[in-house]
Amino acid sequence: MRSPRQTAGLYTRGDTALLLAGGYATLVVGVAAWLGALIAAGEPGFGGIWLIALTLPVSIPLLAIPASPEGFVLLLTAGGLAQAWVLWRLLRGRRTA
Template sequence: MTMAFQGPAHYERGRVALWIGGAYAALVVGLALWIGALILFDDPGFAGVWLIGATLPISVPLTVLPLPDVAYLPLLTVGGLAQAWVLWRVLRGRRVG
């Protein structure tokens, strides 16, 4: 666990940014896995709305793309992970030392 925090420690708010970005990434991946399981084993209903809501604002232009229905789950997941990376980059601050 210490190895994971050595990189973020080189930034002003690196550890906090890691927790926030990592928690957001975990939320997106968890929702995607849950929706994928619902698709495989049951009727998902409106469960996809949770992933769309969690990945706002990137989900707005991504859901407008004319793609087959099966492409939206991985596309929104990748979009959410990209937003988690942007959160890390924005929140971490300047490099110290």
């Protein structure tokens, strides 16, 4: 099994794509974990706004799905990770090997 770094090396712009898509995915998971901790503590406040803004544009249709606060965190996280995958696919360039 190849590491992400080895896989990125197979594409013309793979290193840049890995940095951007991986960084975005890490940011989405980090904000979701922070928001999950706020919800568990009972004080989410306006913390959800950060995850909604971070996962735009996919967050707009996902907000129409009826779910609990924890469910919204999972939905928006999944949407953000899907966007990170699309970002990787768009930015990686052509396969070189």
